Amino acid sequence: MKGLLQYNDNRIEIHWDTSSYMYQQLLHHISLKGVANNIGGEVFFYQYDLDIEFDGNQKEIFDVGDVVYWRSPKEKGKFGILFMYGNTSYRDGTKPRTSSPGIKIGTFKAISEMSNIASDTALELI
Known part of the structure; x- marks a missing residue:
């Protein structure tokens, strides 16, 4: 993967943690596509x-700017890629928190751009 999140005509650079087990597993997927949910x-x-x-x-x-691999503890076959740009509804008061555990797989710096991605926008990690 090149390390880009593409949406509409825009791209956000992703810095992968290339030493992580998770990143090595992601390499088996040429591109990952989905529909944005901004919560x-x-x-x-x-x-x-x-x-x-x-x-x-x-x-x-997690920290603002973290990219996280997440898997549902309740629903089999439900996984996700998360981009943390601020405190979430699950927050602990100081940092973003996920609804259930995940693993950091990278970072991004375009915080304000990420926050402006609307739900239902097509996303692709390339």
Whole structure:
């Protein structure tokens, strides 16, 4: 993957943690496409074929600018890529928090651009 999130005619640069187990697993997917969900503090898109087991480094509290791989603990076959741009509804008061554990797989710096991505926008990681 090149490290770009593409939406409409825009691109946001992603800096992958190339040393992580999760990133190595993502390399098996040429591109990841989905539809944005912007829930305030987080833009995410579901992936239904991205079944990667956690490696023991999962957590719920992240930093603004983190890219996170997430898997539902309740619904089998439901996975996602999350872009944390601010405090979420699950926040702990100081940092973004996910609804259930995830693993950081990268970072991005275009915080204001990410916050402006509307729900239902087509996204593609390339």
